[in-house]
Amino acid sequence: MTEADRKTVSRIGKQLLKEGLTRATGGNVSTRTADETVAISPSGIPYPEIERQDVPVVTMEGEQVSGSDPPSSETPMHTAIYENRPEVGGIVHSHSPYASTFAVLDEPIEGTHYLIAQAGTEIPVAGYAPPGSEDLGRLAAETLGTDYDACLLRNHGVVAVGETLPAALEVAIVVEYVARIHxxxxxxxxxxxxxxxxLTELRDIFDEYGRH
Ligand SMILES: [Zn+2]
Incomplete structure (x- = not known):
């Protein structure tokens, strides 16, 4: 089962690049495995070079249990979100340019295009904390709460969640799209x-739609 999860991480990382949501080694993706570990993209390796067998697997405490390469430096943020949201099965973190523009302005993306409802009634901003820190994980998890499937990270980028990693990628794509339109x-x-x-009505419809 974990092998399939590692393959998904390798595949969705390449998709992140292809969708123009990141460049080189920026951003990271992860999925929760059936035995409550996390398969996450490795640190500092370009997405096209990440093979299934390289993908690190860590416990919820961040301890690496398999994979040859070190896990992403943003592992604490991923595990903090999984701990807070039992239904979340996948997380995408990117530095996509339009959404990051609002993140540097400390401005939430307002609900002006209906597709935002795939992620929330708006896209809120988590306060600044250094990349890779436990504080960033805590702030991101708090800002997402239970109502949002995406938030901005001040002066940094975006985090998007979904029931699966491909679903989280869809959310990340939609956030960049509505950020650009706004x-x-x-x-x-x-x-x-x-x-x-x-917006609330649409959010319910997308939630329902996502489950089927
Ligand atoms: Zn980042």
Whole structure:
């Protein structure tokens, strides 16, 4: 089972690059395994070179139990989120440019395009903490809470979650898309956020849709 999880990590890492959500070795992806360990992308290895057998597996305490390469430096953030969200099975962290633009401004991405509801009624911002720190993990987990499937990391990037790793990638793609649309809209006008009730209704629909 873990072998399939490692293969998924290798595959989705390459997808992250292909979708233009990251460059070189930036960002990281992980999946929760059936025995409550985490298969996560290795540190400092370009995505095209990550083979299934290289993918590190760590415990929820961050101890490496298999894989030849060291795990991503953002492992504490991944495990903090898994601990807080039992239903989350996959996490994508990227530095995608439009979403990161809002992250450096400390501005949440407002709900101006309906697709945002795949991730939340808005995309909130977690306060700054150094990359790779336990504090960053805590802040990200707190900001996601139980209501959001994505948040921004101040001065840094984005984290997206899903029931599976491919689902988390979909969320990361949609966050970058709505960030771009919102950015463009702000450049030529004053986009109004949608009504909270409409966003909540859409969120329920996407939740339902995601489960089937
Ligand atoms: Zn990062």
């Amino acid at each position: 950015y463009q809209a702000l450049n030529i006008g004053n986009p109004e956020p949608m009504a909270e009730s409409d």
